């Protein structure tokens with residue numbers, strides 16, 4: 001069966017709701033990502049977090065010493081995440097960008 005799901009208006013959603021109320025909000029590093037980093041013995045590197053909102057994974061990775069570029073559709077969500085990063089003293093490169101038509105001109109690969 002081929003069911004199409006309506007996607008939300010992401011910008012409106014992040015303007016109207018607290019990120020903490022969103023089902024995908026996880027203030028800690030995702031356990032699968034944590035496990036993968038351990039298995040790969042990765043402690044610091046550059047990383048790209050696409051669709052980062054609310055930015056918790058980017059923040060958690062930056063806290064571990066990763067150099068993060070984090071992109072998302074919603075300018076509002078980016079601003080909120082940016083404020084949080086500033087409060088925590090974390091230097092993350094936040095960019096408002098569409099995965100489907102991205103404007104990134106940086107390369108990300110396993111050689112850093």
Ligand SMILES: C[S@@+](CC[C@H](N)C(=O)[O-])C[C@H]1O[C@@H](n2cnc3c(N)ncnc32)[C@H](O)[C@@H]1O
Nearest residue numbers: 010024051052053054072073074097098099100
């Ligand atoms: C389910 S949330 C996951 C958020 C985040 N990756 C996390 O793990 O907490 C999906 C996110 O992708 C973003 N998104 C959806 N379509 C996008 C697109 N075309 N370009 C960039 N971000 C997009 C949404 O704004 C939303 O915040």
